[in-house]
Amino acid sequence: MSTRLLLPLACSVPLALGIAACGNKQSHPTSPPDANGSASTGFYVDAGPITYQVQISRELNPFSVEDREYVKGASATPPRQDEEWFAVFMWAKNQTHSDQTTTDSFDIVDTQGKTYYPVPLNPSVNPYTWTTQTLPPGRTEPQPDSTAYYGPTLGGEVLFKISTTAYANRPLTLEIHAAGQAKPSTVLLDL
Numbered sequence: 001m002s003t004r005l006l007l008p009l010a011c012s013v014p015l016a017l018g019i020a021a022c023g024n025k026q027s028h029p030t031s032p033p034d035a036n037g038s039a040s041t042g043f044y045v046d047a048g049p050i051t052y053q054v055q056i057s058r059e060l061n062p063f064s065v066e067d068r069e070y071v072k073g074a075s076a077t078p079p080r081q082d083e084e085w086f087a088v089f090m091w092a093k094n095q096t097h098s099d100q101t102t103t104d105s106f107d108i109v110d111t112q113g114k115t116y117y118p119v120p121l122n123p124s125v126n127p128y129t130w131t132t133q134t135l136p137p138g139r140t141e142p143q144p145d146s147t148a149y150y151g152p153t154l155g156g157e158v159l160f161k162i163s164t165t166a167y168a169n170r171p172l173t174l175e176i177h178a179a180g181q182a183k184p185s186t187v188l189l190d191l
Contacts, residue, residue: 048178073125089155130156
C-alpha cells in the first residue's frame, strides 16, 4: 500500500474511536477521588441516577454588579461581619433511559465538621436559582434557553452563608444527597 493511502487511514482510526466514545456515560471526565472518595470542582459525580457537576464555586460580593444578581431573593438576613455569601453553581444531566428528578438537598461541610445549609432563594426573583426538576432522558438542568444556562456561571445557583473561618478549615466539601442513596456524593470545592 502506498504511503499516501496509509496516512489518511492511520489518522481516521483515532478519530473514529473518539467519535464512538461520544454519548457514553462513562466518557465524562472524572477526577482521581481523594481518600474519602470526593471529586474536585469541574468533575462529574453521580448522585442517584443523575450526573452532577459543580461549574464554579466562589464567595460573592453583594456590592459587585454581577454578584448582586445572585443574592436577589435570598430569604436570609445579609451576612454579618464574620460571614459571607458563598455560591455553588451546579449543572446536572439525566443519562438514564427514564425520567429522573434532580435533588435540592445539598450541604457544605468543612474539615472541622461544621455544616452549612443552603439559603432558600426565590426563583421568581432570581433566575439563577437551582430548583429541583424532573428531567427526561438526556436533558439537563439548568434547562437550555434559561438565564442560568447562558449566564456567566453556566449553572443553577445554590446559595450558602458561611463563616469566614471556613478559609482556615479547607477544603470545603459539597454533599449532594440523592433520594434512595445511603451516603451523599461529594465534591471538594474551590475557596
